[in-house]
Amino acid sequence: MAAEDVPVSNFIREIIDRDLADGKHASIVTRFPPEPNGYLHIGHAKSICLNFGLARDYNGQCNLRFDDTNPSAEDVEYVDSIIEDVRWLGFDWGKNLFFASDYFEQMVAYAEDMIRNGKAYVCTLTPEEFKEYRGVPTRPGLPSPWRDRPVEENLDLFRRMRAGEFADGQYVLRAKIDMASPNLHMRDPAIYRIKHAHHHRTGDRWCIYPMYDFAHGLEDAVEGITHSICTLEFEVHRPLYDWLLDQLDVPCHPQQIEFARLNLTYTVMSKRKLLELVRAGTVSGWDDPRMPTVSGLRRRGYTPASIREFCRRIGVTKTDSLTDIALLEHCIREELNATAPRVMAVLDPVKLVVTNYPEGQVEMLEGVNNPEDPAAGVRQVPFSRELYIERDDFMEEAPNKYFRLKPGQEVRLRYGYLVTCTGCRKDSATGVVTEVYCTYDPATRGGNAPDGRKVKGTIHWVAAAQALDAEVRLFDRLFNVERPDDVPEGGHFTDHLNPDSVKIVRAKLEPSLAQALAGDRFQFERTGYFMADAKDSKPRTPVFNRIVPLRDSWAKS
């Protein structure tokens, strides 16, 4: 078993172990129940890995169920993207793809059972009055004047609600529980509302829709869910979840278990805020490579395995926490270090002229594709008199510990020659370096000196005439503070947007990259991991996204 597949224990697994040992269940059934009103993000990935991971490890089943009980915000676009994302993450629900909307008829029957049992009533209060009667946490609520409406009248009104005789908000079906409960959710919650809205799956068949609290437990029960796992904010709903299932003649009573949702530094995670960024055009869409959405991470170049590994490492608890995004970055670096072919690419080019190298000569030098993986083989890289190097790799006046090119210093051109810097030319007006000069030692072909002398620095380069010009997108975090949600009075989370979250450059790439296909990942030596963009890369003219930079202990000091 690979390290990444070894499950990390957590309190939910302990509950399941106990339930299995006690014989409460012979096997488990979980579910991932998204509402199709937005794209999935890395927080959902945590839930997906949890629920599907449990099913996998315990030889159980995990359903993919769309909780589509509110047509106003939902759309097939979201259904499709969610299906694609869960599958991309590497999970399979087999035949168990369900929609809450498929249970609407059944839910109405359960609602009528509740009415007949005197556990639900049709209320005529307006939304404003409803709120008024509910009271506040510190004060009990007041019973609705319609609380004791006769069963027959409730039944009749509910059926007419369904038949479309009333306007939105005119009536609502409520559970009859306890208006004095310290738990607001137990104060006769609404369970069915009138909503004349077009549903993406049921069309105009319905004009009443069940509320989450009524629907969710029934969906779970009907599907035979054993462990209904959700996030912490539903903890206060659990008494209602349990109460409801106790009132009705359902196939089973699943156990709701809550865990803490994922928070990431330098990131916002609410669907509302992500939608706002999309709508405002702050990002190019849900799959903008800077977004924490599954589609954004995919576009950026993250692999499913790296996201799964991240989810494995963060664990599952009930503690509200803030995970350092450095851990996510570590997970993708770790994978790509082992798998990504190395190439040379100059992101901020300046010309280097090897003054004693014959003009017009081109020789092919051998580069190792992946030092971590001998099977990756070697490739040929052209070398000539004029090259491009990184502007950062030359300093006219440099500190002592600067190992790259400075006048008089010898460095290695990776897989090329040892060269000694002899000077540079600068634009007389601006002082900007336009060309750097050096001489090479012909005896050092391939990068080693026969006399055994060592050089401290090795830099990457690309032959000027053979270089492939390409667009490279350098992404950085979208926000420049750890907690973008923390805003002062009157502020907005977008105040913390990082103005430099993307920088587009024209880079010089080694010619082998002309063969790169959309979705191919590479390590650009000394700079980072990159992927050819899935949408904008064309054959022979790739466009690269920087997934994550290499660690750089020099830049820090």
Add this chain to the structure above:
RNA sequence: UGCCCGAUGGUGUAAUGGUAGCACAACAGACUCUGAAUCUGUUUGUCAUGGUUCGAGUCCAUGUCGGGCAACCA
């Protein structure tokens, strides 16, 4: 001021009454044809106060701090 939940190094997470461990991050060194990777080492922790116990991060009490709950959203 009501109810529910939580609190272990900078961050995340283990330890289930018996040696506080792991990972990320940071720092230092070794190695290096990537200032990467790798290797070695270092710093930093049980929210507080009582109690139970031979023994408490763990159990109990009180307090403190943090989060959630007052959509006909999920």
